Amino acid sequence: MTGPSPSWSPPPVQYPQPGGQVAWAGGVAAPPVPGPPRSPVDVGGVLRLVSGGLLVAAGVLTAIACALTMYAIDGFSDGSPFEATAWSDSGDRYPTPVRWGIPMAVVATVLVVGGVLLLASRWAVRLRGAAAATGTAAVGGVLAVGWMVGSYVGGLADLLRETGADVGGGSEALDTGGGTVLLQIALWTALAAVVPLVLAPVADAVRARTTAGGAR
């Protein structure tokens, strides 16, 4: 009788399971485990998104400021305050009514357009030059409008204070309205957008250099 007995059966074989512990002989280094290729973070694109978002926010703030009171003057003898918005005022006696709303609306539109272009340029490379130029022009526009309107309202407040002092303690006083305050916030928001806008091409150049170095 040469074959195995009917009661014989082969010993069970333990195959290593995927993910299981593998024991290595001492002194033999484990082979490196290749991970998924790491794509470098597109810092320039993120900076463009931040800049575009800030510009859109500044545009919305400027548009809202158009509908609010720019300043109010209290203390008239008849008791009724003088209120001036960006489009109209409550009287024609003092001071000269100025329609600030026209340049403000134009600036708000350019801010939103520049912001949207910058957001789109995160994916559309061809738009980057035009988006950056439009965004910068919009920042210049809101800087001029915010600076000059703020200066005008501040100068008017000083004038009323001096005039009141000259005539012996006049009670007319200027209250800065929400429109002027919002315009200043929009101005600083737009200025904050310049920083990532300027840094984005620098980040692109660094990324391109890193990618080229890795490929070499």
Add this chain to the structure above:
Amino acid sequence: MRVLRPVRVRQVSAGLAVGAAVSALLSLALSLGTTRFFFDGEEIQVVTRVASGETAGDGGGLDTFTWVGPTVLAAVLLAAAAVAAVGASRTDRPGPWGAAAQQLAAGATGLLAGVTGLLVVFEVSEVSTYRLGEGVVTRWGPAPAVLAVAAVLALAAALTARRGSATVLATIGAEGTS
């Protein structure tokens, strides 16, 4: 085949930026408007609004409106844009100098356009206010027009800062054809 060389276009851009800066600075020496007050046909008072916000003449008690700060800033940006455009004009290849020139000129364009728009709406209101008064004549000054010219020149500088196509006219296989 004639091509527009970037070197030449960038030199033109630098010239436009300088012209815009000069125009912007010129507006500081000009007036926004002049109001003349008459009594019995005789001129009794002349009030002229100038860039510093002061009113030349006996204009005490008037609200002030100044455009010195944004205009000087725009002129500085345009000067920097001109320098960057000259730097970019050393080669036909695109580079950071051209991009910087374009952005600086674009910022100055926005500033000058904003200043011009504000001056116009301010003076329109001023003229319309005094139009109703007897014996009062208000005339526009040249400052808004000069600032508008500066804004147009700055816009042209921004548009031309990265224009032009390189003269790459390769004659492939020219030696083998003879």
